[in-house]
Structure formats: C-alpha cells, structure tokens
Amino acid sequence: MKERNPWHTPLTIFIAVVVRFSFLCLNEINLFFVLFCCPQYGIVLDAGSSHTAMYIYEWPAEKDNNTGRVEQTHSCKVKGPGISSYASDPKKAGQSLQVCMKEAERFVPSERHEETPLYLGATAGMRLLNIENSTASDQVFQAVSESLQKSPFSFQGARILSGQEEGAFGWVTVNYLDDRLKQVCAVDMDCSGVTTGALDLGGASTQISFVSDAFDGSESPNNSVNFRLYGNDYNLYTHSFLCYGKDQVLRMALAHQTKSGPGSISDPCFHNGYSESKNYMTLYNSPCVSKRKPVSSPADFTHVGKGNFYQCQELVKSVFDFTQCKYTQCSFNGVYQPTLQGPFGAFSAYYFVMNFLNLTDTSVPLQSVKEALARYCSTPWETVRTLPHPGIKLKYLAEYCFSGTYILTLLTEGYNFTSETFSKIRFIKQVSSDAGWTLGYMLNLTNMIPAEAPDTPLLPHAGYVSHVCFLFVFYLFGSLASPQTCLLLCFHGNLVPLAIIFHSMT
Numbered sequence: 151m152k153e154r155n156p157w158h159t160p161l162t163i164f165i166a167v168v169v170r171f172s173f174l175c176l177n178e179i180n181l182f183f184v185l186f187c188c189p190q191y192g193i194v195l196d197a198g199s200s201h202t203a204m205y206i207y208e209w210p211a212e213k214d215n216n217t218g219r220v221e222q223t224h225s226c227k228v229k230g231p232g233i234s235s236y237a238s239d240p241k242k243a244g245q246s247l248q249v250c251m252k253e254a255e256r257f258v259p260s261e262r263h264e265e266t267p268l269y270l271g272a273t274a275g276m277r278l279l280n281i282e283n284s285t286a287s288d289q290v291f292q293a294v295s296e297s298l299q300k301s302p303f304s305f306q307g308a309r310i311l312s313g314q315e316e317g318a319f320g321w322v323t324v325n326y327l328d329d330r331l332k333q334v335c336a337v338d339m340d341c342s343g344v345t346t347g348a349l350d351l352g353g354a355s356t357q358i359s360f361v362s363d364a365f366d367g368s369e370s371p372n373n374s375v376n377f378r379l380y381g382n383d384y385n386l387y388t389h390s391f392l393c394y395g396k397d398q399v400l401r402m403a404l405a406h407q408t409k410s411g412p413g414s415i416s417d418p419c420f421h422n423g424y425s426e427s428k429n430y431m432t433l434y435n436s437p438c439v440s441k442r443k444p445v446s447s448p449a450d451f452t453h454v455g456k457g458n459f460y461q462c463q464e465l466v467k468s469v470f471d472f473t474q475c476k477y478t479q480c481s482f483n484g485v486y487q488p489t490l491q492g493p494f495g496a497f498s499a500y501y502f503v504m505n506f507l508n509l510t511d512t513s514v515p516l517q518s519v520k521e522a523l524a525r526y527c528s529t530p531w532e533t534v535r536t537l538p539h540p541g542i543k544l545k546y547l548a549e550y551c552f553s554g555t556y557i558l559t560l561l562t563e564g565y566n567f568t569s570e571t572f573s574k575i576r577f578i579k580q581v582s583s584d585a586g587w588t589l590g591y592m593l594n595l596t597n598m599i600p601a602e603a604p605d606t607p608l609l610p611h612a613g614y615v616s617h618v619c620f621l622f623v624f625y626l627f628g629s630l631a632s633p634q635t636c637l638l639l640c641f642h643g644n645l646v647p648l649a650i651i652f653h654s655m656t
C-alpha cells in the first residue's frame with residue numbers, strides 16, 4: 151500500500167493555495183504598476199542656434215520590450231540666446247540652463263531623478279562656432295556639461311549632432327508621432343509610401359528627409375541613412391544645409407546687398423517704412439558670410455524696407471547655386487536629391503512663420519499663397535507694427551515677409567515642390583509632442599524603438615482586467631479541484647520555488 155504523504159494535509163494544501171494566490175497577486179500587482187503607474191522619464195535639451203529648449207518625455211515602465219507610448223509631458227524655453235552665443239563668456243551658457251533644470255526637478259518625481267537620462271544635443275549654431283573657433287566651442291560644452299552634471303538626473307553627455315542625425319531623428323519623430331512606423335509590412339513589400347517626410351527649418355541650418363522609391367543610396371551614400379524599426383527596413387534620404395536656416399539666409403541676402411559696402415540699402419524683403427541702422431561687423435560675424443565682407447565700408451549701414459515680394463523672391467534665389475550638379479538630379483548647391491515622395495511634415499520655423507502669416511492651409515493653391523504673401527509684404531511697416539500681435543517679438547515681425555518668401559522659395563525652387571506636391575505638406579507644431587529631432591534622438595538612445603516588431607501587443611486596460619479575472623477564477627477552481635491541479639498551476643506560473651514546496655505532496 152502506498153504510504154500517505156505527511157505533507158498532504160488540508161492545512162498544507164490551504165497554506166500552499168494561499169501562498170500561491172499571494173504570489174499571483176504580487177505578480178499581477180507588479181504588472182498593474184508596470185502598466186499604469188510609475189512611468190519612466192527622459193530629458194532632452196535642444197541647444198539650437200537661436201535658443202535652447204528642454205523637453206521632458208514620459209513612458210510606461212514596461213518590463214520586456216520598450217513598446218509603451220512616449221509622450222512629451224513638459225517643455226521649458228531657456229531664457230536668452232542659444233549656447234553658441236556665449237562663446238566669449240562660456241560660464242553663462244551653463245548658468246542659462248539652470249532655471250529649466252530646476253523646473254525639471256519639479257516635473258519628474260524625485261524617486262525617478264537618479265535614473266532619468268538627461269541629454270543635450272546642439273545643432274547648427276554650435277556647428278558654426280566649432281568651424282569658426284573650436285576652442286570656444288569646447289569651452290561652451292565644458293560649461294554646459296559642468297552645469298548639467300550638478301543636476302540630480304543621469305547626465306549622458308552634451309554633443310553636436312551631425313546634420314544627418316538632425317535630419318534623421320526629425321524624420322523618426324514625425325513618423326513616431328504619426329504612428330507610421332508600426333504598420334505591418336509584408337515580406338518584399340515596399341513600405342516607403344507609408345512614411346511622412348520631414349522638413350525642419352532652423353535659424354542656422356535646414357533639413358530635408360524622406361523615403362523615396364527612387365533612392366537606394368548608391369548615387370549619394372552620404373545622404374543615406376538605414377533604419378530597421380519594428381521589423382521594417384527604411385532607406386532614408388536626408389540632407390542638412392548648413393547656413394540655410396532662416397537667420398543665416400537673411401545674413402546672406404543682406405551680404406548680397408551690401409557687397410560694395412554702401413551706407414544704405416533698399417531691401418524688398420522688409421516692409422515699406424522700415425528703417426534700422428545695422429552694424430557691418432555684426433552682420434558679417436558668421437562663417438556663412440565672413441568671406442564676403444566688403445573690403446571697405448562704414449561701421450554701420452541703414453537697412454531700409456521697400457516691401458516687394460517678387461523682388462524679394464529674386465533676391466532670395468541669389469543665395470542658391472543652381473549651376474552645378476554632378477548627379478542625375480539635384481536640389482541646389484550641387485546636392486543630390488531624389489524625386490520627392492509622400493506626405494511631408496514641416497516644423498520649427500516653417501510652422502512659426504507660416505502660422506503667423508495664416509498660410510498653413512496647403513489645400514489653398516500655391517499661386518494664391520504667393521499672392522497672399524505678396525499682399526502682406528506690401529503692407530506698410532507702420533501698419534504691421536501697430537497691429538496687435540501678442541507675444542510676437544518686433545524682430546520676428548519685421549522679418550516675416552523675408553522668412554515667408556524664403557520658405558516658399560526654398561520649397562519650390564530649392565527642393566522642387568510643385569503646385570501639386572506643395573499640397574502634400576502639413577505645417578505642424580505638435581502632434582501630442584513637439585515635432586523636432588529631440589524625441590527621435592531620445593527614442594534612439596534609450597532603445598525605445600525595437601528593430602523587430604514586438605511578438606505580443608501590450609494589453610489594453612480592458613484586456614488587463616479580463617486577464618486578471620480569468621486567472622483568478624481559473625486558479626481558484628483549479629486549486630480546489632485537487633492538489634495535483636494546484637501543482638500544475640504552480641508550474642504554469644513563474645514561481646519555481648513554490649513548485650518545490652509542493653514536490654513532496656505528489
């Protein structure tokens with residue numbers, strides 16, 4: 151006769167079931183917390199040529215694969231100019247970040263500070279300073295790094311992004327926000343048609359990035375970036391034009407008009423009635439124009455506006471070189487560009503300017519957009535200046551005619567958008583998070599976008615609740631039925647030590 155197992159008593163079975171339920175509950179509570187509580191955070195500082203902005207991102211702390219949605223929860227605009235403007239006093243560049251960093255300490259829960267990664271990426275302003283004076287650029291980085299190391303966050307370094315990175319991460323952001331990356335693509339199927347191109351206009355550089363059927367990278371490898379995201383391969387065309395941000399192009403346009411060193415210029419890109427004294431040294435103090443400085447000129451010149459869009463367009467065209475192209479096709483300055491494809495999202499200064507001008511509706515024919523801008527440019531400065539424009543700096547107000555003209559010229563003459571393809575552009579500021587390179591940069595550095603598609607989708611809330619209910623009922627009835635079933639359920643769970651306790655029962 152089989153000897154009775156001494157562990158096989160109602161009390162031990164009861165204790166085992168209670169212990170099993172406790173572990174089950176802990177497991178489920180853990181899953182609950184992972185899904186609905188205690189999010190993780192990441193902070194990115196965008197050190198642009200005109201200003202620095204801080205973005206705080208938040209996402210659910212998920213266990214196995216990083217598929218939780220990343221959202222921007224807060225942003226802070228650093229007071230003062232971009233960090234490259236502190237070349238002569240680098241310490242101030244570090245100090246300028248402190249107010250936003252204190253704000254970050256309040257927005258990220260203190261228990262998460264230590265594990266929250268903090269990145270600073272600098273763009274074209276620092277690229278130019280690095281070309282002009284690499285010692286000064288190093289000193290600025292030293293100062294900002296020292297300042298950020300003092301924060302309680304996990305500082306991961308400050309660096310200059312290459313133009314290619316800036317363009318590519320802008321593209322990742324736009325497509326992540328549009329939810330374009332997770333679309334399932336069958337084997338050998340071309341997924342390029344389903345992504346959105348990215349157009350980024352800054353103060354010192356501008357980027358264009360898109361996926362095109364006509365581009366495999368062979369004609370111009372420098373413009374090619376390959377990604378594998380959620381199981382899809384993307385061969386991205388990207389180019390960054392240094393000096394073609396709107397502030398540097400304005401310098402180039404002014405340089406074009408002042409090459410003979412006159413005391414006064416009559417500028418079609420500024421409103422009639424506008425008149426300001428400007429300094430030659432300040433105007434030519436940039437590697438984008440410094441070589442063109444007139445040999446002899448007075449200290450200052452008077453910048454007078456005459457408000458003519460069509461003449462402004464001709465002037466703006468003079469900053470592009472369309473004469474050379476060693477490839478099958480080019481945008482400008484001899485840079486290869488494949489045929490435009492797909493919808494485009496245009497952000498940063500593209501949005502600020504077109505939004506101010508009330509020209510973000512691209513279903514309006516391109517010709518009508520030009521006519522509206524021509525009317526705006528011919529508005530006298532006195533009228534523009536005195537109309538209420540809450541929160542808009544006078545400097546921006548004076549420049550919108552120029553900036554709008556540059557945007558239309560860059561898009562049509564530079565990148566070859568036609569009346570038809572212009573309608574595929576969306577001017578965007580935000581799609582839940584700000585459009586810009588920062589989100590894509592953080593997603594990449596935190597490995598948040600897996601190369602392969604996740605096997606199991608994250609449980610939605612309803613799915614989670616029914617999962618818990620089902621398991622509870624299943625375990626309860628199963629355990630009551632027999633100790634053997636209880637043992638099986640223990641193996642089904644992930645608690646091997648508990649299974650060992652039950653071993654002697656069988």
Ligand SMILES: Nc1ncnc2c1ncn2[C@@H]1O[C@H](COP(=O)(O)OP(=O)(O)O)[C@@H](O)[C@H]1O
Pocket residue numbers: 197198199200201232273274275351352353354355356395396397498499502503506546
């Ligand atoms: N409200 C606004 N109206 C017009 N232009 C703006 C506004 N806010 C920001 N900008 C412009 O947007 C551009 C942002 O460029 P930024 O990101 O600083 O430079 P980069 O990306 O070249 O390093 C600058 O030219 C800045 O002047």
Ligand SMILES: [Ca+2]
Pocket residue numbers: 198199273351352353498
């Ligand atoms: Ca920028």
